[in-house]
Amino acid sequence: MNNLKTIVSTVLEQQRLQLAPTTYDVRRRYLEQLPVFAEEKGISNPCQELYDSYVSRATTPDLRFQLFHAVRLVDKEAGTKAFTPEGKLYNEPEIPSLEESERIFRKISFPISDGSIDTGHLIRRAEHEMEYLQLSESTNWQYMQAWRELYINLYLQGDTKFTRASCTAFIESSIQKRKAGIHHEWKRKIQCRATHVLLEIADTGHFEWKLFTTRKVCCPEETLEELRQQYITFLRTQNLENKTIALYDYSFRSLIEGLRVSTVSDLATLKPEQVQAMLVFLSGKLSLNSRGTIFPILRQNLSYLYTAGYAPADYSEMILTPAYQNMHLKPFLKSSDEEKLYQVMDDAPLRNKAMMRLALRLGLRDIDICNLLFSQIDWKKDQIVLEQEKTGITLVLPLLEDVGNAIMDYILNERPKAASGCPYVFVRRQAPFKKLESMYAVCSSLLAQAGVETENRKSRGPHVCRYTLTHKLLLKKVPHQVITDTLGHISKESDKPYLSMEEQMLRECPLSFSLIGQKYWEEGESHG
DSSP, X not given: OOHHHHHHHHHHHHHHXXXXXXXXXXXXXXXXXXXXXXXXXXXXXXXXXXXXXXXXXXXXXXXXXXXXXXXXXXXXXXXXXXXXXXXXXXXXXXXXXXXXXXXXXXXXXXXXXXXXXXXXXXXXXXXXXXXXXXXXXXXXXXXXXXXXXXXXXXXXXXXXXXXXXXXXXXHXXXXXXXXXXXXXXXXXXXXXXXXXXXXXXXXXXXXXXXXXXXXXXXXXXHHHHHHHHHHHHHHHTTTOOHHHHHHHHHHHHHXXXXXXXXXXXXXXXXXXXXXXXXXHHHHHHSOHHHHHHHHHHHHHHHHHHHHTTSSSSOOGGGOOOOOOOOOOSOOBOOHHHHHHHHXXXXXXXXXXXXXXXXXXXXXOOHHHHHTOBGGGEEXXXXXXXXXXXXXXXXEEEEOOHHHHXXXXXXXXXXXOGGGTTOOBSSBOSSSSOOBXXXXXXXXXXXXXXXXXXXXXXXXXXXXXXXXXXXXXXXXXXXXXXXXXXXXXXXXXXXXXXXXXXXXXXXXXXXXXXXXXXXXXXXXXXXXX
């Protein structure tokens, strides 16, 4: 009897004790066929090749299930660690239960030394430690999936014992797979973060939420990435805000992409033709408004390359800021489109619904909605009293019934309990539960779902809501001073861009064509 037959006999005996007679008879048939099939193939031992060939015989879903299950039983008994046609293990290693892990941790102290404990126990500890974050079900699943992938990786290497070196190697492997295009960026992030959680628990026994800062690799070649990191370091010495640095970084990466250089050494022979080709490339990639933002930064990028000694000349003067006519007419929603937006908002998350009502009904700016504090809402007087971020001027607005109800609905029924200590009303839906930086994604998503387009020109940002409110006030002949006070403007001059939205008012502005061609002076008269 060869090795395969011995293993099948063992599996049959195990199955006979576990299954009902009728189920066992079906299982026995497909298990006994496996050694016969292997003999025809000239295979005497369980292996990946045998399993693949045996499962590929299936012509129906039911037959595939039976063959698949027979192979899984043999693989488990033989310990062959074979993969399914879909690329997963037939038998993934089982992570210890939480109860088992708790018993283990009662006997050890932290930090844990390498090789002293199974990684599965740390995974269970991590799962328990992160419960206070109240992460969504999908996020918890992603973390567990990342931990399973780490555990399987260790299992395939033959040892699931925890070592810091194996965790570091897993992180590096994930980064390399992202570079090679095998992994998406989100998968690299979750694998790295999940592994860092295990490392922290191994050191302290606990986990506290924090931002994991990792160097984001964006350039395809190592020397170009080193140059980019050097440039970012230079920007940080210039006392720039993080958002500005990110914008300059984006411009720098676009420059490298457009120049079509392979390594840093290629910059030493940079020619004007390459700069021109880069401008053509970016002109096709960026919108007109984006070109107006990025092109001036490209001049600084090129000057840096020359000053730092990477480029043979300063080509910054080749770049001119695109000239375009500024559109003075502000975008707004027609009343019918606004109704469609409200209908979509009914099915939106409570936070998004409340934020949008603040924007549409009160005309608050994006930044003021995101920075809204509990202390700025006076529920007794039905008022919102806040200091505007843009102007520093105090603004007092009525807390309209539908707006107040939407905010309260969010606070009571959706706002994360773990964010109870945060003074800001609107917070992230996942940890860390801090205030939002912008509601652009909220507004643009709802506008897209509603399938509406703004009047005058396309726009998806929250300021559309502010313009829409102004347009409605103009149509209702609301006094100019009331509009100024509602928008929180310092002077009526600030209202001018908003007033251009009212078509009938604009019709009253032009001079009559009858004045064209009339003479307003007499020839020969002198005006000393």
